[in-house]
Amino acid sequence: MKRGTWIVVGAAVLAMCGGCQSVKTTAPGAVGVERRQTMLLSSQEVDNSAARAYAELLQEAARKGLLNRDAAEVARVRRISQRLIAQATVFRADASRWGWESNVISSKEVNAWCMPGGKIAVYTGLIARLRPTDDELAAVMGHEIAHALREHGRERASQVMAQNVAISIVGAATGMSGTAQDLSQVMLDVTLNLPNSRAFETEADRIGVELAARAGYDPRAAVSLWQKMTKLGDGEPPQFLSTHPSHESRISDLKVYAARVMPLYEHSATRP
Numbered sequence: 001m002k003r004g005t006w007i008v009v010g011a012a013v014l015a016m017c018g019g020c021q022s023v024k025t026t027a028p029g030a031v032g033v034e035r036r037q038t039m040l041l042s043s044q045e046v047d048n049s050a051a052r053a054y055a056e057l058l059q060e061a062a063r064k065g066l067l068n069r070d071a072a073e074v075a076r077v078r079r080i081s082q083r084l085i086a087q088a089t090v091f092r093a094d095a096s097r098w099g100w101e102s103n104v105i106s107s108k109e110v111n112a113w114c115m116p117g118g119k120i121a122v123y124t125g126l127i128a129r130l131r132p133t134d135d136e137l138a139a140v141m142g143h144e145i146a147h148a149l150r151e152h153g154r155e156r157a158s159q160v161m162a163q164n165v166a167i168s169i170v171g172a173a174t175g176m177s178g179t180a181q182d183l184s185q186v187m188l189d190v191t192l193n194l195p196n197s198r199a200f201e202t203e204a205d206r207i208g209v210e211l212a213a214r215a216g217y218d219p220r221a222a223v224s225l226w227q228k229m230t231k232l233g234d235g236e237p238p239q240f241l242s243t244h245p246s247h248e249s250r251i252s253d254l255k256v257y258a259a260r261v262m263p264l265y266e267h268s269a270t271r272p
Contacts, residue, residue, distance in 0.1 A: 025151045026091040031206040040158035047117035054119035066106040078102045087214040114144035116153040135221030142208035152200045213265035219258040
């Protein structure tokens with residue numbers, strides 16, 4: 001690449017970085033998650049894009065007859081999610097104003113997720129294959145809600161969009177076509193397809209056990225749930241939790257943090 005082209009690319013990258021923000025999305029809680037995050041996109045644009053993507057996904061599931069087919073199953077998921085959501089304000093006060101939704105999608109896939117802004121889905125394959133107790137299902141959902149509270153989707157989308165901008169800049173400078181993605185599609189990709197980093201998964205694990213404990217669910221169920229999951233697929237966890245931490249180190253970390261939040265669980269269990 002010619003020197004002039006590098007100058008153009010460098011200037012554009014610097015301008016893009018100037019729009020980034022270093023933010024603190026959540027309070028640390030009892031588990032002490034305090035990492036600052038770099039964001040290129042605003043919460044509002046990410047949440048709006050996630051809401052559109054979620055609505056489209058639900059419409060497609062409904063069209064195929066796969067949305068909320070079992071009333072009892074849906075009621076169970078929503079009951080657990082409501083108890084967890086009630087504790088989300090411990091980590092961020094604005095969570096009480098989110099447009100939370102919880103739905104169940106009929107699929108053999110062992111999966112669950114929560115998009116930015118509180119859009120939750122649990123797949124029937126997870127319930128059928130893992131047969132989780134309420135405590136264990138709360139562990140799954142608490143983990144996924146934690147991703148939303150920490151705005152991991154926004155953080156990952158910022159990384160993807162930054163890469164797309166860099167590709168477009170280099171493409172324009174070199175005469176090669178770049179690749180751009182609609183933000184709604186990016187939200188689908190980061191929620192359903194792209195694995196989380198080790199840092200993201202660890203943060204979601206730790207915040208998830210605290211949410212569960214505060215909501216009156218035994219945080220130790222995260223350990224038994226993970227042990228169940230590792231038995232699927234020759235000891236490998238399902239795709240939605242299959243990332244860098246080994247299952248041994250993850251279970252060890254969950255045991256430590258579940259023990260840390262046990263007093264919260266014990267207190268919640270004695271409330272009138």
